[in-house]
Amino acid sequence: MKERAIGVFDSGLGGLTVVRELLAALPGEDIVYFGDTGRVPYGSRSREALEEYARQDQRFLLSQDVKLVIAACGTVSSVVPYVGEELPVPFLGVVSPAADAAVQATRNGKIGVIGTIATIASKAYGRELLKRSPGLTISERACPLFVPLVEAGWFGESDEVALLTARRYLEGLKEEGVDTLILGCTHYPILTGVIRRVMGEEPVLINTGKTAAAAAGALLREKGLLNPRAAGGRCRYFVSDRTEDFARLAGVFLSRPVDEVQRVDITAY
Numbered sequence: 170m171k172e173r174a175i176g177v178f179d180s181g182l183g184g185l186t187v188v189r190e191l192l193a194a195l196p197g198e199d200i201v202y203f204g205d206t207g208r209v210p211y212g213s214r215s216r217e218a219l220e221e222y223a224r225q226d227q228r229f230l231l232s233q234d235v236k237l238v239i240a241a242c243g244t245v246s247s248v249v250p251y252v253g254e255e256l257p258v259p260f261l262g263v264v265s266p267a268a269d270a271a272v273q274a275t276r277n278g279k280i281g282v283i284g285t286i287a288t289i290a291s292k293a294y295g296r297e298l299l300k301r302s303p304g305l306t307i308s309e310r311a312c313p314l315f316v317p318l319v320e321a322g323w324f325g326e327s328d329e330v331a332l333l334t335a336r337r338y339l340e341g342l343k344e345e346g347v348d349t350l351i352l353g354c355t356h357y358p359i360l361t362g363v364i365r366r367v368m369g370e371e372p373v374l375i376n377t378g379k380t381a382a383a384a385a386g387a388l389l390r391e392k393g394l395l396n397p398r399a400a401g402g403r404c405r406y407f408v409s410d411r412t413e414d415f416a417r418l419a420g421v422f423l424s425r426p427v428d429e430v431q432r433v434d435i436t437a438y
């Protein structure tokens with residue numbers, strides 16, 4: 170069981186923010202990544218569609234014999250978290266680990282949350298935050314254009330379109346004085362440079378990829394499922410549409426060649 174891979178899924182590139190941290194923290198682990206590039210974005214889908222997509226994504230990962238499934242997707246983790254409870258292996262979403270980190274980080278009790286339309290409508294982050302600390306002031310904003318910007322590769326810190334978009338979405342939150350901002354969609358940490366330029370140096374940015382990867386490590390340790398190998402893990406990538414763009418942008422983001430990308434018919438799962 171320990172030798173099995175960790176399964177990670179998202180609608181596209183966003184879940185790579187989890188993979189990047191897993192590669193750094195647990196280099197001996199094998200990883201199977203699924204990016205549903207044929208059906209991205211998830212953030213504007215209905216609950217019914219998200220249930221179906223998440224079940225198919227999970228079934229595909231199980232077919233790869235994974236020991237843990239990470240929904241590296243704020244939308245799935247917020248809107249249909251119960252789908253993960255159906256699994257025969259441990260499951261982790263991104264909301265709780267990010268809420269833990271935000272509550273630890275805030276000093277003035279004002280926390281901002283940004284995410285997809287579906288995530289923000291679900292109020293899942295707000296609920297988790299208030300469970301931990303009822304006195305918090307929470308401001309939530311949907312930033313639906315961030316995902317297509319990332320999928321198009323327009324995420325460089327000087328990208329003018331990304332900067333304009335970020336200003337439009339984030340200036341209100343800056344004025345409200347949030348000292349902690351949850352990047353509640355896993356695509357958003359890829360835009361950290363842009364978000365930082367708009368928000369300034371002060372707010373703590375909670376990277377959902379990082380907090381989820383740390384929680385995954387802790388969960389594997391607790392369950393005695395860590396791979397004893399210290400290095401040399403293999404990462405395989407699967408997508409539901411063309412492989413070329415994914416391989417190129419994933420390579421840029423992960424700063425390593427991404428050559429093992431295969432296309433799967435996800436509707437068959």
Ligand code: DGL
Nearest residue numbers: 183210211212243244355
């Ligand atoms: N990265 C995902 C999330 O965290 C999905 C975004 C999307 O496809 O809209 O919400």
